[in-house]
Amino acid sequence: MGTCYSFVSTEKIKDLGAFSRKLEHNFRIGGRVPNADPMKSYLNEELIKLEPGSDYIKEYNKRVLDSAYYQTHKIRKDAVRGIEVMMTFSSKDIPKDFDFEQWKKENVEWLQSYFGKDNVVSAVLHMDETTPHIHAVVIPMVNERLSAAHFLNGRERMANLQNSYGDRMEKLGLTRGMKGSLAKHTDIKEFYTAVNKQKIKELPQPKKHESTKDYYERAQKVFQESNYQHLDELQKKDREIIEKNTQTLQENLELANSIKKTQELIREIEHRFGEDKDTVLKKIDTMNHLNQGLKSYPDQDFSNNVFEGMREILRFEKEKTKRTRKEPEKSLDQILDEAKKELQK
Structure with a gap:
């Protein structure tokens, strides 16, 4: 059995319109969602529930209005309004004893611990796509002010986020991958773009006396399974290459440090003996x-x-x-x- 990886990725929400689009996608509002099987939508689950009658924009406005800072200050035009966090795993190599219910619980607890319980306004599990995953929406309030930078800006903070999530998932048998790796997990938008690009050229032929609905469901299943399997294989190969390059880079850094020490010793000798x-x-x-x-x-x-x-x-x-x-x-x-x-x- 191969290694089963855990993944967490983030996307900044920069305007109120983006909140509406996220709500429509996460709650399957307003038509069919690409890559989702409508026959499985009943399996989706709201892990952190919105208040009755609320939505992402209302939750955002509520937190801003409750803030003492924004009673006397305007929100900056370039301020990041929210963060969407997506959490998933490579389901192909999942351990036999994997506890899916515990995975859901650990994700919720990690979200609330890392971003602050009051900041996480929603978390929705999607089971109607090939790979189970969770979409969470965070209003990044820090000391009464919006501050997505506190969580996301800079290589060190992004590494902290990945390490924190990876450590949490390790107890479930999931692997984060090489720490310090040069690999950058694709953001949420790129994830779906990549899926849509991996389209198979030929769909199965309709069977005799097969209804349009039955053919659609069968073709959709073949389409999704083929595309996700192909994408998963590509991502694994990319990760192997990147982690190999990372190891080579680390070896080169060690060599560079050795050369630096040698040069310092040479300077010491030349200084000591002239x-x-x-x-x-x-x-x-x-x-x-x-x-x-x-x-x-x-x-x-x-x-x-x-x-x-x-x-x-x-x-x-x-x-x-x-x-x-x-x-x-x-x-x-x-x-x-x-x-x-x-x-x-």
Whole structure:
């Protein structure tokens, strides 16, 4: 069984007309909705209910009028009036023990926890399309003021939203995907646009004596299942490519950090010894050759005398250095050892 992913996406509502369009779509008002099976509309469920006789515009106006800030201030023309949040999962690889009722409950609790209970005015579950999903409408009031930016603006805040939702869904066996991924989940409008573009060229042929209604229902089912399956496969392939590229990018960043540390060490050596790295490397190589030569020289008594003489000279120089200036933070041996390791990577 493959991995089952959870998805959350958002769309800003910038005017009152958009509230009306969202209401019509979410509550199936005013005609048939594309990609929805009218025979299954009875399965849809209002998880967070509007007040009787209310709608999205009335809920928005109520919160603005109740705000002390807007008693003395006008709403900015470019203010974002609301946020629509869509939550779903890749139903093809759903775990066998998946608890759908708990999924609904977790989504409602996450919405109210993340955006504020009073801000979430509606949440509707759609079961009349191929993939179950929830549309929620949020009036983003923060400290008595409209502030969609508080939840959505900037890479860090969007990452927080995705991480928060992903963590909540993990307990249900759903996977958010690679954290820090470059993948950007398509917004709600792009989701439906993508579905509509994946149209099959041939519908099934009518059966003998099949009524128009029966043929419509059968063709609609074939159309939806084929399109959603194809779209789901494309999205999975895109995610695999993106996450592979993300891993490569992370490896490159680690390499860049290593190079940066090496460059800093080179600058430290050049500053400490007043010489460029090539000269320092030559001296390190000379010292290594000298060390190997002392170990392999046939006359070991002579080698030991030379080695002891070098140690005595080094101790003398270090003592003299202590008297003339502050002892460096790292010993000569430490600096040379680090330099050799970093520059040979």
